[in-house]
Amino acid sequence: MRMVTYVVRRVLQIIPVLIGVVTVTFLLFTALPLTDQILSHYGAPGLHAHCGYQPSCPCSQLNPTQRGPVCVCSYPSPQNVTPGTYCENPIYYQDVKALGLNKPLPEQWANYVVHSFTFRWGYVSNNSYIGTNIQGIKGHSVASVLSGFLPYTIELAMLSLAMILVIAIPLGNAAAVNRNRPLDQSARVMSFSGFAIPGFLLGSLLVAGVTLLFLPHTGATVVSPWCHAGEAIDHEFTYSWPQSPECYIGSNTPTFPYRFPPWMPYGTTTSPTGFPTVDALLHGSYWLALDSVLRMLLPALVIAYGTIAGLLRFVRNSMLEVMNLDYVRTARAKGVPEKIVTSKHAGRNSLNVTITVLGLTFAGFIGGFPVIEEVFRINGVGEMIALSIQQQLDYAMIFGSTILFTFLVVGANIIVDVLYAYLDPRVRLG
């Protein structure tokens, strides 16, 4: 079968791209000061801190002899060290050597590539702002943290992709069929506005609107129906949605390896797969699943809106092109109803362009997630990025999540290409 060889060839082609991406990240990583590089590898335990977070205590890697319930971290935090004192610090040297940061650049690069592909992306910094928001997250490896939050992002992305496909393709086709009529013009205005309205503005307006709509008349400080990452709410989910959740970091706030969607009361469910909606369905709690989908509805819409704006034009234009081709005229001439001509003959062929453009815009689509997840407090990777660039920069998280998102984009592009080849035989045969 030619399809298999095509897929294999396409997968092999992405290897240089992946290495290139990691190389770009590496070049930026080596530009960091040496201390920051070490910190992002080890997660920077404080100068006199006792590492309360045992499961992956970075200190045990620093000093393998000091394993135990309490390991004394002798690594200086960046605030306490003035430049020039590094050389007197034997541990600093030890770390530089242990991490291979004194080796020549090509060797470091090879190391970095291997680490990137084996998900060794460092540890969440002790100084990270994430730690103040999400309890128990400090010192976990970046890959494990991101894997805990990735399911939320994937669910959100799936929902908004579905919205994009359901809205953009029929609307674009309809706009092309009704060219220069009111439908076409309004689709054009929608396309314009999607480009011109910032996602954070639209999202914040929606949050404000929903908050105003569902607010109880108590005057209590209620942020939004969306609780911040790591914050818990007090209410049962079975109330009508969204029943003014009170977000707070309290006694029953979940600690990081969440065993349930973090906005749920503690101990409601366990989380076998990590995907909140899927888990709820597995538990048979349909209310919880509905709640989880409802929470993603508005953010998914905001993300989809920006992407639809770009896609709509291409769908419309490619449909217009296809509509003028000979075979469409033939179909009409032999008496095929107009509806079937537009949906089957023209519509299917204009799908090719749509899919290509969707693959090209996927990077932009994913790039919008930090903002939207920050606005709507979705516990996804984007929220982690937003938190990790606050105040104290958490370089391990920043670089790790960049690599993760880039991998996602490359993976999505492969899927798009395979779909394209499936839809258009000329690609795989040519």
Next chain:
Amino acid sequence: MATPTAPLPTTSRRRPHPRLDQAKRTWYFFRRNTLALVGLGIIVAIALIAIYAATLSLPWSTIPSYCATDYGPGNPGSGYPGNYTTHNICHSICTYEVNPPPNAAQVPGCNNQWYKTPLYANGTPKVYVSYAGAIAPTLRFFPSFSTGPMPLGGLTTSIGEETPIYDVAGALARGSDWTLMLSVSIVGLGAVVGLFAGAIAGFYGGVVDDFLMRFTDVFLSIPTILFVIVMVTALGSIIPIHGALGADVKLLLLIIGFVLVWWPIYARIVRGQVLVVREQKYVEAARASGASKGRTLLRHIIPNSMYPIFIQFSLDVGTIPLLIGALVFLGFGPEMFPAVPFPEWGSISAISVADLPIDMLGSCLVPNGPCIIAWWQLLFPGLALFFFAISVNLLSDGIRDSLDPRLRR
């Protein structure tokens, strides 16, 4: 007897130089396109406002003495950090405090509002007084949702002493120059780099093509915002923050970061177009008549494969302020880019969203509670961005339509 010379041919009789003729024709077709003229008008208006605001060149920290009473730094004993002043004239810049300081008098005009002045180290109030009166006097007469007369056009600030309080209209006027400059320079640079890279890749093919296209693959795979974040944080950490040079370098980093992720799109588009154009008869004719490769590329291929760029360009110029706004919203405040004298529209929009005190929304449903929705600080920056994006869009559509003979109607 001097022989009478023939009268010089009048310019109207003579055909102008072909290029001039071409330009005239282009202008003719452009002029007939009403939407394009509207776009051009808005852009020119923005530029004029930018020039006007720049010539005023009021500094950040001027505040007329009649505007506010300074209660002094720290309010010793009051328990409230910062410096509070009340005012009764400058309604445009009064803010709302949840817990008013004890020694601050209530403003007659503003319901429960207190004017909070951040100070410089030397005690100068760090307040930006707007040109709202000069530029958009009508903005002051919009009604508001609040219970009393509201300070119109003011950007409320609930966070940080460092955040300047400024007027929306004045801020938009002051930020318009950098909005134009940043977006056009970033997308323009990206388009130029992409144009040449794509043309070279498409024209020469082979190894060059493969190499360049793998490069575009790499940069197309990295999400834009993330790349800029990583670049600015990583390279910005080795640049000393203080000093004018450091500030300029940071701004340059931002621009370079955007350009690096921006050119591959153009390279892809142009390459696809060049692959079509290079097979055309006129290119063959040029080659047959002995044109060198460089001449063929520059004179025949590039001008004919430029049109698709305009669509992308028009979409992207409006997007840049949104992306910068997203960066600011995520926490890269204007202080990250100190070389920009005033935040551009995307940043203003982001600041206004981030500073919108949501607690106030909560108090809106309390009976007789102070209810303030600072809708103007959400609406006007958003509108400005919207009109900017639309005008660029219309303008470049018009330019493309009048340049491309196939699209002239």
